[in-house]
Amino acid sequence: MTDISQNGSTPRKHGETLLKLTARTKRRNAAERRFQAYGIGAIAIGLLMLVILVFNIVGNGMGAFTQTFVTLDVTLDAKKLDKKGNRDLDDIKKVSTFGYAPLIQKAFEAKVGALGLDSGLKAKDMAGLLSKGAPAQLRDYVLAHPETIGETVTFRFLANSRVDGYMKGRVTRDSIENDKNITAAQLDFTDQLVQAGVIEKTFNPAFIFGSDASDQRPEAAGIGVSMVGSLFMMFVVLALALPIGVAASIYLEEFAPKTWWTDVIEVNISNLAAVPSIVFGILGLAVFINYMHLPMSAPLVGGLVLTLMTLPTIIISTRAALKAVPPSIRDAALGVGASKMQSVFHHVLPLAAPGILTGTIIGLAQALGETAPLLLIGMVGFIASNAPDSVASGLLAPNSAMPAQIYEWAKRADPAFYERAWGGIIILLVFLVTMNTLAVILRRRFERRW
């Protein structure tokens, strides 16, 4: 491309004008313009892909952050819930969720009556608009507040995922022709209730903070618990990979003699960085679970596996950061009589710290998005306990992780779960972008020039 040979060049004559471009200069300029065009084209394609990706993710996933709710006044009939009338909790507990279903149907009938609507639906079909978890929600409330038995209490129930899908445009009258879970009449009824303000679609924090739910209730599933699992794992990775990685790098970079075996270690660390993550997963399964008998699905094991994966990244970036500290600083410290270790810890390490932090954050971000090894150690546990319990369960109780949860949702048949998978991706991306931005800011902020 850059031909400095003499092909096609006319010998330059003395006294030639500068105001006219020679053929050779023109060709050279044209080549430069072409090259720039290629570069701009490549960047444009990249940006376009990014825009498409973001639009796709946001378009598909934003729906997961809102949810359709039905507001009903339920009369907690004492005759049904506490037949003996003594408000003994053990007796109240004997009434199963089936015993609560009629209360909800009654509440619907009352609502329809009060609004003067005529849906032509049976009470059971009207109650079919609600999530299958509605009676359980009612029961949990009553068990927590037995004193309210006999009163009429206002509840916000989750709507069924079909109703929710209808509100979001995913479900239409055409798409439900073969659907046993909902009928066109129920959708008409939904329209009436929306008009009356009984059904509304609002922001749903339970998606961000809640736990996963069974196959039957996509409307109740949330990513919060697997977020906790991910945070636990990141804690383990940070606590292990950072000190081990930094210590190993300092030893290799500053203390180890440069011999053939340090070269072997160096090559191996680089190779380790390129090992597919699923290999670490099976290693974790073999070593941590089968051999060391740590529990399956535990964030501790997940964290250990991800630590193995993150170590090479941290070691490589730490060594690069240490290498970037000018040798003159080491000389200066040694020259005033500092020991090797003092020169490293007092002078080199503080200067390398921003680079080390950046590498660590990027390593953590990688680990946060890693899925394959977690599937192998069973970190797709379906955990139905919500925030305080799931957080308190600690490092050894089964948990899930965000990417594994997303994979799990994407696998399920119901399209309502598909939407949640996209929503989970948005949350995961928010974490990753935040971490990477932090890394860039740290680097900019503390970057020094000597």
Add this chain to the structure above:
Amino acid sequence: MYDLAKTESAVEQKDTKISARNVQVYYGDSHAIKDVDVDIEDKTVTAFIGPSGCGKSTFLRCLNRMNDTIDICRVKGDILLDGEDIYDPKVDPVQLRAKVGMVFQKPNPFPKSIYDNIAYGPRIHGLAKNKADLDEIVEKSLRRGAIWEEVKDRLDAPGTGLSGGQQQRLCIARAVATEPEVLLMDEPCSALDPIATAQVEELIDELRQNYSVVIVTHSMQQAARVSQKTAFFHLGNLVEYGETGQIFTNPVDPRTESYITGRIG
């Protein structure tokens, strides 16, 4: 050709501070210093001159064992500081370097405050009992480095923010702060402009009152201006060593003469 009036008048007999015998230095297989014998005097400025790559820096770095930090470097022979072998296995190079301070070619202040640059050495060697002590050491060292007046109002400012000449004087002050007995300087003015060079040279002349100073320089004028003794190195050999005045006016070895008259270099 050179102004020799001052150096000629300064000739007098001093105690030997460092005495080197049969020193050989190898970098791997290459023989960088060959059989060097030299006696460096106390309270004297000794200049090492010679063409690039002749081993001046290498020999200088033997004197405070900075060569230890180079994996492939091996030193043989005896180097005695006040009669003690500095390469004795019982000697810790860390203690040696507190006694034999070093100033480098490129000013290399720590990226810390001016105060901390000076205070670092005394701190790690436990020279100050308390903050007031340390303040005193810092002031004294900066005065010896002839930079106190310029920086006394901004001791908290970063040392890297000073001009090149100021940075080098700061580095000299930093080296002085650990109370060394010998000061090694490897081309301390090569990165400085003429005015800063003049200031540093003046400072070196003052330092002679208290220290034995060894300075590597590629500038013969500088050697003539600041030193009392001069050693001429060539291809790893110490060709000639003697009074600066004698070396420059009446060299014994033809190689020395060729070098100072500009025929090799």
